[in-house]
Amino acid sequence: MKLSTQYIKKHFGGVRAVNGISVDFMPGQITGVIGPNGSGKTTLMHLVTGVMPFDSGVVIIGDDTRLEKIDSADIRDLGITRTFQNVRVFEQMTVLDNILVVLTNRGLLDSLITKHQQYHEDKAQEVLELVGLWSKRDHLASSLSYGQRKLLEVARALATDATIYLFDEPFAGLFPEMIQTVSDVMVSLRNTGKTVILIEHNMFLIRKMSDMLYVFDAGELLAFGEPDYVLSLPGVREAYLGE
Amino acid sequence: MEYLYHILIIISIYSILALSLNLVVGYTGLPLFAHSAFYGVGAYTLALLAVQLNMSFWLAIILAALVTGCIAFLMSLLMSRFRDDLYFLVSAAINVVILHIFTNWQSLTRGPLGIPGIPRPDIFGISFSSNIMFLVLCLILLGLVYLGCRYITRSSFGRALLAIREDEGALRVFGYQTHRYKLLVCVISAMLAGIAGGLFASYITFIDPTSFTLIESTFIISIIILGGLASLRGSIAGAVALILLPEILRFVGFPTDVAAQMRQVVYGLLLVLFMMYRPSGLFGSYKL
Numbered sequence: 001m002k003l004s005t006q007y008i009k010k011h012f013g014g015v016r017a018v019n020g021i022s023v024d025f026m027p028g029q030i031t032g033v034i035g036p037n038g039s040g041k042t043t044l045m046h047l048v049t050g051v052m053p054f055d056s057g058v059v060i061i062g063d064d065t066r067l068e069k070i071d072s073a074d075i076r077d078l079g080i081t082r083t084f085q086n087v088r089v090f091e092q093m094t095v096l097d098n099i100l101v102v103l104t105n106r107g108l109l110d111s112l113i114t115k116h117q118q119y120h121e122d123k124a125q126e127v128l129e130l131v132g133l134w135s136k137r138d139h140l141a142s143s144l145s146y147g148q149r150k151l152l153e154v155a156r157a158l159a160t161d162a163t164i165y166l167f168d169e170p171f172a173g174l175f176p177e178m179i180q181t182v183s184d185v186m187v188s189l190r191n192t193g194k195t196v197i198l199i200e201h202n203m204f205l206i207r208k209m210s211d212m213l214y215v216f217d218a219g220e221l222l223a224f225g226e227p228d229y230v231l232s233l234p235g236v237r238e239a240y241l242g243e
Numbered sequence: 244m245e246y247l248y249h250i251l252i253i254i255s256i257y258s259i260l261a262l263s264l265n266l267v268v269g270y271t272g273l274p275l276f277a278h279s280a281f282y283g284v285g286a287y288t289l290a291l292l293a294v295q296l297n298m299s300f301w302l303a304i305i306l307a308a309l310v311t312g313c314i315a316f317l318m319s320l321l322m323s324r325f326r327d328d329l330y331f332l333v334s335a336a337i338n339v340v341i342l343h344i345f346t347n348w349q350s351l352t353r354g355p356l357g358i359p360g361i362p363r364p365d366i367f368g369i370s371f372s373s374n375i376m377f378l379v380l381c382l383i384l385l386g387l388v389y390l391g392c393r394y395i396t397r398s399s400f401g402r403a404l405l406a407i408r409e410d411e412g413a414l415r416v417f418g419y420q421t422h423r424y425k426l427l428v429c430v431i432s433a434m435l436a437g438i439a440g441g442l443f444a445s446y447i448t449f450i451d452p453t454s455f456t457l458i459e460s461t462f463i464i465s466i467i468i469l470g471g472l473a474s475l476r477g478s479i480a481g482a483v484a485l486i487l488l489p490e491i492l493r494f495v496g497f498p499t500d501v502a503a504q505m506r507q508v509v510y511g512l513l514l515v516l517f518m519m520y521r522p523s524g525l526f527g528s529y530k531l
Contacts, residue, residue: 049416076418090409092529093402101406102417104399108427111399160417 001062001079001163002026003048003195008057010040010047017043019219020057025164030186030196032210032227034203036240039216041199042085045166049075049082061164076106082166083153085199089141096137098152099124099159127155131181147174154182164195171202183209207231215240248374252446254486255381256439261466261478262392263435268464269472269529270396271428272408274331277318278463280341281433283455284311285440287345290358290450300364304441311437312430314341319429323422338460345452357451361444377446384442385479388435392475395431404428405473408529469517471527480525488513 003025010018018040025031046052050072059067103120128134131151213230215223217239267275288307292298363372371377406414444450470481497505
């Protein structure tokens with residue numbers, strides 16, 4: 001499912017964090033988003049997931065769902081999931097409970113009446129095995145290393161079976177084998193037709209993983225296209241790579 | 244033996260209060276500081292229904308829980324605007340407001356004169372007027388409350404409460420209308436506190452506003468911090484410890500003219516030492 005924004009804006013006083021950006025994230029593609037710190041990448045992710053309200057503009061999901069306001073609690077039902085730049089797992093819950101909480105019934109009374117079922121555990125096992133954390137299922141998330149907590153976030157996002165995945169710097173602080181794991185997950189999502197959005201600073205990974213690439217600078221869109229082309233543009237090299 | 248029964252009854256009532264508060268503070272992470280108000284609303288509702296309307300204890304205690312739940316619902320709607328420090332302060336302010344209603348709405352509550360003559364319950368010819376029978380009633384209700392809380396905390400709802408405590412914003416992204424969860428857990432908690440209040444009123448047979456001050460809220464919070472946040476057995480262990488401790492100190496043998504003050508000093512000192520060396524409490528794994 002496609003995710004688009006049209007002229008979306010978010011200003012903090014005089015700071016134009018996101019200043020009328022229009023972008024399209026297509027299904028079956030990994031779309032990279034790069035830019036210097038403070039260029040508005042993460043803010044845009046917060047806006048399209050309702051973590052922050054936007055000042056104006058529209059978010060379009062699929063062909064006909066146009067949203068001028070988003071409640072973060074609604075994005076799950078819209079088929080969107082995400083990870084966070086700063087890891088936000090549920091620290092004092094077990095690894096398994098971190099996954100089960102996004103799998104089980106979210107209805108108020110249903111959740112009160114029911115406990116999780118075997119098929120919830122099976123799904124949790126599937127995503128935790130994918131990121132190599134099944135053996136840690138009974139450990140508190142707080143006892144995991146930084147890299148493992150990042151993997152747990154990825155597993156939690158996978159458990160939602162969403163159609164649109166936003167990964168905000170998922171490779172930061174990961175060991176090489178963990179990077180390979182997350183890369184494989186993203187490629188697998190792309191190959192099954194999901195929409196994958198990847199914010200990343202590692203140019204090698206961006207070039208390797210992305211099908212298309214957006215470059216932001218100072219809250220505005222600087223360039224868009226295939227990674228090799230975009231990264232060769234003089235304006236991009238000057239703004240982002242300092243050349 | 245009557246003294247022992249009295250202590251056990253008080254422990255049972257405070258265990259119910261601690262279990263109910265732990266749902267909100269320990270499991271959900273909401274710094275609620277108004278539990279004595281809910282306790283008081285339950286006590287006054289039962290007292291008024293039983294004394295003025297001659298209602299049976301059983302119906303009165305159900306209505307006491309419902310009235311307390313309704314008040315908690317309205318309060319939680321207001322509280323949903325606040326977080327953290329402000330949540331704590333606003334809940335304390337509401338506690339004070341409710342306390343002033345107990346004190347000043349004299350046509351209803353008789354103010355500082357209190358309400359005497361609250362009857363003890365009976366059912367099918369079985370009277371709970373003796374302390375041993377009242378203790379049995381308290382233990383049955385404590386058992387039911389414990390099982391109810393255990394069921395809640397082991398349900399999907401309970402897991403969501405823990406996640407709200409850990410990171411409410413992150414949980415919302417996964418489709419949870421977290422404010423509804425917070426509202427419901429506050430209502431459940433308040434209803435259980437209302438039941439404890441009804442038991443207290445019926446046991447003492449007299450209530451006045453001095454039983455429901457902020458000091459009482461502090462005491463209930465101390466119980467769950469000492470026993471362990473997000474721990475049901477910790478709630479009961481905390482109630483046992485904090486109610487028995489001053490009783491034990493009575494027998495230490497302090498000179499009679501300073502005994503009361505010394506008990507307070509030792510009591511306070513032990514609490515401070517506990518917080519320094521075992522901040523997660525007796526059975527808790529979570530620190531505020």
